[in-house]
Amino acid sequence: MKLTLVTGLTGLILLATIVELLRRRQLREKYGMLWLGVLVIVIPLSLFPRLLDNVAGFFGVVSGVSLVLFLGIVFLLLVCVHLSWEVSALEEETRTLAEDFALLRAQIDAERAARLAQDAQLTAANRDELVSHDG
Amino acid sequence: MVNGKRVLIIIPALNESGSIADVVGEVRGELPGVDVLVVDDGSTDRTAAVAAAAGARVAKLPYNLGVGGAMRLGYRYARDNDYDVAIQIDADGQHDPRYVPKLVDLLDDNDLVIGARFAGEGDYSVRGPRRWAMVMLSGVLSRVAKTRLTDTTSGFRAANRRVIEMFAGWYPAEYLGDTVETLVHTARRGYRIRQVPVAMRKRMAGTPSHSPAKAMIYLGRAFAVLTLALIRR
Numbered sequence: 552m553k554l555t556l557v558t559g560l561t562g563l564i565l566l567a568t569i570v571e572l573l574r575r576r577q578l579r580e581k582y583g584m585l586w587l588g589v590l591v592i593v594i595p596l597s598l599f600p601r602l603l604d605n606v607a608g609f610f611g612v613v614s615g616v617s618l619v620l621f622l623g624i625v626f627l628l629l630v631c632v633h634l635s636w637e638v639s640a641l642e643e644e645t646r647t648l649a650e651d652f653a654l655l656r657a658q659i660d661a662e663r664a665a666r667l668a669q670d671a672q673l674t675a676a677n678r679d680e681l682v683s684h685d686g
Numbered sequence: 687m688v689n690g691k692r693v694l695i696i697i698p699a700l701n702e703s704g705s706i707a708d709v710v711g712e713v714r715g716e717l718p719g720v721d722v723l724v725v726d727d728g729s730t731d732r733t734a735a736v737a738a739a740a741g742a743r744v745a746k747l748p749y750n751l752g753v754g755g756a757m758r759l760g761y762r763y764a765r766d767n768d769y770d771v772a773i774q775i776d777a778d779g780q781h782d783p784r785y786v787p788k789l790v791d792l793l794d795d796n797d798l799v800i801g802a803r804f805a806g807e808g809d810y811s812v813r814g815p816r817r818w819a820m821v822m823l824s825g826v827l828s829r830v831a832k833t834r835l836t837d838t839t840s841g842f843r844a845a846n847r848r849v850i851e852m853f854a855g856w857y858p859a860e861y862l863g864d865t866v867e868t869l870v871h872t873a874r875r876g877y878r879i880r881q882v883p884v885a886m887r888k889r890m891a892g893t894p895s896h897s898p899a900k901a902m903i904y905l906g907r908a909f910a911v912l913t914l915a916l917i918r919r
């Protein structure tokens with residue numbers, strides 16, 4: 552009974568956390584939905600751990616709890632792989648952005664240098680004109 | 687202009703303020719009429735300012751991307767500004783710009799030309815696991831590229847328009863990707879690769895990036911990178 556209380560409470564706290572994160576828009580919907588889906592499965596299981604015993608027996612697993620543990624680990628592994636994949640994609644995107652940014656900055660620098668050179672030329676020309684008028 | 691071709695020299699640099707001015711100066715002195723682009727890869731010293739003062743164009747990345755990241759930026763610049771040839775040179779002064787015309791000449795019949803140590807000229811030697819790694823890399827890559835390659839990790843290379851176009855869209859930023867993987871990729875797509883012997887000099891300033899203790903790890907990583915490159919599409 553105590554165990555059910557602990558697991559059930561944990562599930563509910565997780566659920567509240569996810570909902571709150573979604574509410575504050577700190578979690579992209581696709582991830583929020585994923586974890587909500589997981590919790591919808593996990594919370595009933597945490598309250599009634601025997602729920603899956605029949606299914607477990609069918610697969611030759613002695614207790615439903617073992618089956619849940621096994622599936623949980625596989626699922627978490629998949630999620631980690633997916634996140635690594637997302638991070639790789641993000642790194643590629645930020646890399647492209649960094650390159651674009653550096654190219655733009657180089658272009659702006661070049662244009663400014665050209666303008667400065669032109670200005671310097673103009674002022675030099677003006678000065679020459681003044682000098683010749685004086686003389 | 688070198689032999690009637692518009693040439694861009696791309697110099698990837700990370701904290702090389704001690705040597706970059708001399709390198710840029712030497713390139714501009716030896717090769718009048720070529721443009722120099724220094725890609726400052728998030729240096730914490732005055733590399734960008736020093737390079738600009740020496741007369742180079744400078745593209746400054748907001749943070750460190752590695753040599754591969756810096757080089758793709760360089761190739762994009764070369765493509766966007768319509769250069770015929772893009773040549774990579776190290777910022778530490780190890781590559782002698784007087785070899786550049788030779789590399790450019792060879793681009794008439796090749797797509798990618800590599801300036802290679804250990805190919806007869808100069809006296810640059812390496813021992814231990816680092817050497818085994820180089821032997822393994824050159825053995826496999828020579829076979830893939832169907833030409834003799836003795837210095838596959840050389841950062842002295844010249845690319846023609848076709849290769850510039852390819853590298854501008856695809857250039858790995860991973861460790862050794864900029865050398866080993868690009869060679870596999872380029873050879874597999876039917877581009878002709880050639881190496882020319884060059885003498886390498888000692889770096890002018892700063893610290894070398896490899897210590898003897900890292901040689902064994904280097905061998906392992908080289909093997910992993912090569913295997914991955916070979917099984918990729």
Ligand SMILES: Nc1nc2c(ncn2[C@@H]2O[C@H](COP(=O)(O)OP(=O)(O)OP(=O)(O)O)[C@@H](O)[C@H]2O)c(=O)[nH]1
Nearest residue numbers: 698699700702727752753756776777778894895896
């Ligand atoms: N863009 C960029 N350039 C780098 C980075 N690390 C090194 N470089 C540059 O790459 C070139 C080669 O680096 P080195 O440290 O000389 O490597 P190496 O020539 O293979 O080895 P040693 O000279 O023997 O130490 C130099 O021009 C460096 O400034 C980096 O993270 N980003």
Ligand SMILES: [Mg+2]
Nearest residue numbers: 776778780889
């Ligand atoms: Mg070097």
